[in-house]
Amino acid sequence: MYQLYYYPLNASMAPHFVLDALQIEYELLLIDRKADEQKSDAYLALNPQGKIPTLVDGDLVLSESAAICIYLAENNADSQLIPVIHSSERAKFFQWILYLSNTLQAELMLYFYPEKHCDNERQAQAIAKKQEQRITNMLSTLDAELANKTYLLGEQISVCDYYLFMLAVWSDEFAKPPLAFEHLGRYLKHMAKDHAVVSVCDKEGLSLADYQ
Structure with missing residues (x-):
């Protein structure tokens, strides 16, 4: 197990x-x-x-x-949470999982812990403010990618979607949160109905009321 x-x-x-x-x-x-x-x-x-x-x-x-x-x-x-070997969908899977983990998540870590990268509170606040702007631009990229898709890879849910939902939850207090984007917001509301998302959010104490 x-x-x-x-x-x-x-x-x-x-x-x-x-x-x-x-x-x-x-x-x-x-x-x-x-x-x-x-x-x-x-x-x-x-x-x-x-x-x-x-x-x-x-x-x-x-x-x-x-x-x-x-x-x-x-x-x-x-x-089917990961596409089959040698498929174009699998190549895109690795593109997006790496973007989410190595780029978006890394930028979010800098946003949440700016004090690790500077010497005083004023600098930390400036870093956090700049990071929010950078991450909001990344959310815009994802919003555009989702314009004509149900999921990040198309019509089949994948690990990428669960990973993106997690990062979106972390970003929900931004001036422009993920739900405020047209396509990303629609996508997140759809994801919030997924049985695994509902189950895990209940276990981890996260209300999905904003996603209804």
Whole structure:
């Protein structure tokens, strides 16, 4: 049975979506960030970086949210959460999962933790303000991509969609939140009806009222 070490609304949310979408047995193991449990000796033995999430599958211990999502999709190929090998859709899948994890998520980390990149509060505030502008531009790119699509890859839901929903949740307090975009907003409201999204948001304590 898969074991997912998680914290609500953290980077573990995307793999949590994927596990629920697969409709297979899995165990959730809470790592309390408020108590710095991710820095405990027991957790560091699993994940030396002290980051959440971590997936355990037998002898395999895997970190990095996007890597976990891809692993789960590839090992449960019947779910069609990742396109088949050698298809053009698979190439696009990797384009978007890397964009979401390496670009959008990375920019969001700088937005949320600007104090790690400067020496004083004034600089931190300036970084956060600039980051919001940069991320809003990225959301515009995604909005345009979704103009004539149900999902990011077309008409088939994939890991990319669950990952994007997680990042959209993180961005919901922006001056122009993801829901304010025409196509991205419509897409997110559709995603909010997905059984895995509904189930996981209930478990993690996130209200979907704004998405109705």
